[in-house]
Structures are given as structure tokens and as C-alpha cells.
Amino acid sequence: MMDKAKTAAALTLFAGSAALLAGALGFQHIGGLAPCELCIWQRLAHVAVLCWAGAALLVPGRTGRIAAGVAAVAMLCSVAVASFHAGVEQGWWKGFTACTAGAFGALSVEDVMKALEAAPVVRCDAIQWSWAGLSMAAWNAVASLALLATAGLLAGWLSRR
Numbered sequence: 001m002m003d004k005a006k007t008a009a010a011l012t013l014f015a016g017s018a019a020l021l022a023g024a025l026g027f028q029h030i031g032g033l034a035p036c037e038l039c040i041w042q043r044l045a046h047v048a049v050l051c052w053a054g055a056a057l058l059v060p061g062r063t064g065r066i067a068a069g070v071a072a073v074a075m076l077c078s079v080a081v082a083s084f085h086a087g088v089e090q091g092w093w094k095g096f097t098a099c100t101a102g103a104f105g106a107l108s109v110e111d112v113m114k115a116l117e118a119a120p121v122v123r124c125d126a127i128q129w130s131w132a133g134l135s136m137a138a139w140n141a142v143a144s145l146a147l148l149a150t151a152g153l154l155a156g157w158l159s160r161r
Contacts, residue, residue, distance in 0.1 A: 003060070009151040010056035010068045013075055016147035017049040020078075020140060027136065033129060036122040037096055038085040042140055045078035068155070075148045082141035088125050089135050095124040 024043055027033045035043070052071035056064045088095035127135040134142070 003064070005155040006056060006065045006068045009155040010053040010064075010071060012151040012154060013049050013068075013071045013147060014053035014057065016143065016150075017046040017053065017075070017078075020143055021046040021050070024136075024140075027129065031129075033136075034122045036124040036126075038081065038088065038124045038137070039122075041081045042078060042085065042137070045074055045081055048074035049078065072148060072151060075144055075151070078144040079141055079148060082137050082144055085124060085137035086135055086141055089127050089137060091125070 021043060024035070024039070024046075028035055049071050052067050052074055056068035056071055058064075059067055084093075085095075087093050129136050131139070
């Protein structure tokens with residue numbers, strides 16, 4: 001029965017992370033909201049969940065169960081980064097001073113300077129979108145926590161059957 005539990009938990013984490021990542025990319029490429037540094041970190045956590053949960057779904061036995069556990073830890077990292085980001089947006093604590101800009105490739109110094117001057121600075125403490133009083137980072141924290149709890153409940157419930 002443990003394989004059913006591992007599969008259910010890994011599938012929940014995989015599908016949830018895929019949906020959250022697709023939503024973030026949709027907001028960026030369709031909605032025009034450029035990500036800040038912490039937004040990128042949140043996406044990286046979801047990519048890690050996709051990789052580990054995908055491995056858990058593909059690999060049988062103990063190794064698959066370990067991969068599912070690592071996927072859960074990666075989702076916990078998503079919760080932590082998203083919660084930190086939401087706190088930065090609310091002014092509860094200070095964020096990073098770094099900003100993000102696009103890659104410059106093989107440009108001349110003058111072209112790089114022009115690109116830097118024209119590049120939008122995306123601040124981690126500025127809320128670009130919110131719904132029902134929660135920012136996108138806060139919604140990511142809530143959704144990631146719900147996914148993690150659901151995966152944990154599924155794993156625990158199915159492993160006892």
C-alpha cells in the first residue's frame with residue numbers, strides 16, 4: 001500500500017506545482033507582471049518539486065519514496081520563500097536589496113548601460129497583484145501549504161489502509 005500513498009502524494013505535489021508555476025508564467029508572459037528576485041526563488045522551488053515528484057512517480061520502491069519525501073521538502077521550501085516574500089511585501093521584515101534585470105549577452109559597454117537604464121527594477125516589497133487582500137506571494141504560500149498538507153494526508157491515509 002505504500003506505493004499508492006507515494007503515488008498520491010507525489011501526484012498531488014507534481015500537479016499543484018505545475019499549476020502554480022503555469023500561473024506565475026501566465027501572469028508574467030500574458031499579464032505583463034515582471035518577477036522580482038523572490039518570485040524567481042519561488043519558481044525554482046516549484047521546479048525542484050516537479051523534478052523530485054516526477055522522479056517519485058517514475059521510480060518504484062524505496063528510491064521513489066525518498067524522491068517523494070524530497071519533493072515534500074522542496075514544497076516546504078516553496079512555503080517558506082513565499083511566506084518570506086509576503087512578509088517583505090507587508091513590511092513585516094526587510095527583504096533583499098538586489099534587483100533583477102534581463103541578460104545582456106555580448107553587448108558593448110554603452111549598450112549594457114543603455115539597457116540598465118531602461119530595465120525596469122522589480123522590487124520585492126511592491127505588491128504587483130492582489131486578490132481578496134492577498135498578494136500573489138501570499139497566495140503561493142497558502143496554495144503550497146495546502147498542497148503539502150494534502151499530500152501528507154494522502155500519504156498518511158493511504159499508507160494505513
